[in-house]
Amino acid sequence: GGVGVARLDPSDGRVLWSRTAAADADPGAGAGADSGTDDASAVGVVSVSGGLVHTAVPGGKLRAYDPARGEQVWDADLSAYAGTPFAAGDSLLLVAEDGTTEALDAATGVSLWRHPLTGHQRPDYALYDGSTGLAYAFEHSAYGSTTLITAVDAKTGRATWQRRLDGMLTPVGSAAGALVLTAMNGDAQTVGLVRYDPGRRHVERMALPFRMNEPEVVVGGDTAYLLAHGGTLVAVDTRPGGGKAVRWQLETAAGRTSAPVLATGNRLYFSAADGRLLAVDTEHGTLLGQTGPRLRGGKLTYSSALPAPVAAERTVFGTAPDGSVFAVDGKDPADW
Missing domain, CATH: 2.40.10.480 (Thrombin, subunit H)
Known part of the structure; x- marks a missing residue:
């Protein structure tokens, strides 16, 4: 309880070092400090980027730790930003309240670039493709009828391509150079997948066998795996012209899942x-x-x-x- 981030020895589970959740609220708190609470939810995000471990609290502090010793290397104030940083390779992407995106060097905390994304009011980042170095920003229109997608070079901030697509979409993965997105209806239920090939500007849509409420999604190769509340796992073929979209469906009875x-x-x-x-x-x-x-x-x-x-x-x-x-x-x- 109260642990914000810890390093474990993978061979036997020994705690090599830890920092309390209170350390993100109190710069003076250190390893083993008494947080006064068993609630470890004060740390919103823990990520590894640029060779360092980062913890972030929305509206609070972003802290970077040396993974070997657990010593703090640098920190940053997040009060001017919405949410927590999005890890994109060796960059951390932040969206300011006015919609401006800023990228920090994950190793040093130095600002790499800062500017608004053309066409966006306040974008969200949902996906980073390590093979291309692109981070994908998206923003739904006021009534959810369209979604603006922008592929951003995380190191330079340059927009590689931008496209407005029909529907309320969210990037979830990439396959053979194409972007895979989930599609929601007006009730925020996921009803299908969209495959967008930016090279050919080609859009392909795949329906799901049933509506899903906030499924967890992972994409591997040419297959997307959607895990719904209740434990239903569906594998969907994302290849262009892949024929029958659903490859298989499994009932795991797992209820709420990771x-x-x-x-x-x-x-x-x-x-x-x-x-x-x-x-x-x-x-x-x-x-x-x-x-x-x-x-x-x-x-x-x-x-x-x-x-x-x-x-x-x-x-x-x-x-x-x-x-x-x-x-x-x-x-x-x-x-x-």
């Missing part, structure tokens, strides 16, 4: 609200295994966000509502 994570060996992992870690075969759409629940006092607890698992080689790391972090061998999830 974002799914893709890993080698045709694996997809995600966490459930009761602390279970689930593994799915992405080729066949089958559940490979799951851990037991990890509850606090045997009761289902609520957390504002469920962190996604981390897959590193054969080991999969998960978190649970009881405050624990655990690691399992991903070789055979049936043995979990």
Whole structure:
């Protein structure tokens, strides 16, 4: 409780260093300081960029730590910005209250560029493509009938391309040079996917088998995986002219979940609200295994966000509502 960011030894889970959530409100607080609360939600975002670990509180402080020793390297005031920084490679993108975008060097905190994006009032950033160095800004029109999409070079701030597309869309991934977006209806339900190829200026739309409320989405290769509330996982073919869009559909009965994570060996992992870690075969759409629940006092607890698992080689790391972090061998999830 009260820990804002910590480094763990992946081999045995030992805490190598930690900083309290209070450190982001009180610059004088350090490792092991008593935050006076068990609420660790004061830290809104933890990310790794530019070789440093960053924590950010909306309207508060952005702090950068040396990952080896946990020492603070630099900080910045976020009071003039909306939300928290968006990590884009070695840059951190911030949107000011007036809609201006600023990019900070993640290693030094130095401003790389600052200017408004043409056509945008107050954009959001939803996706960064490390293979191209492009960050994708989007903004819905007043009534959600169209969405303005801008591909921005995160290092220079130059707009590579811009296009207004029909519908209320959100970038979620890239595939073979094309941008994949979710499409919502007027009730904010996700009803389909859109594939936009900027080279050919070609738009292709794929309907979903049913409406989804705020699904978690990950794109790998030519497939998008959508994990709906209630645990339904749908794999959608995003190739142009891919024929039948839905490749497979799996009912996991997981309820509220984390974002799914893709890993080698045709694996997809995600966490459930009761602390279970689930593994799915992405080729066949089958559940490979799951851990037991990890509850606090045997009761289902609520957390504002469920962190996604981390897959590193054969080991999969998960978190649970009881405050624990655990690691399992991903070789055979049936043995979990």
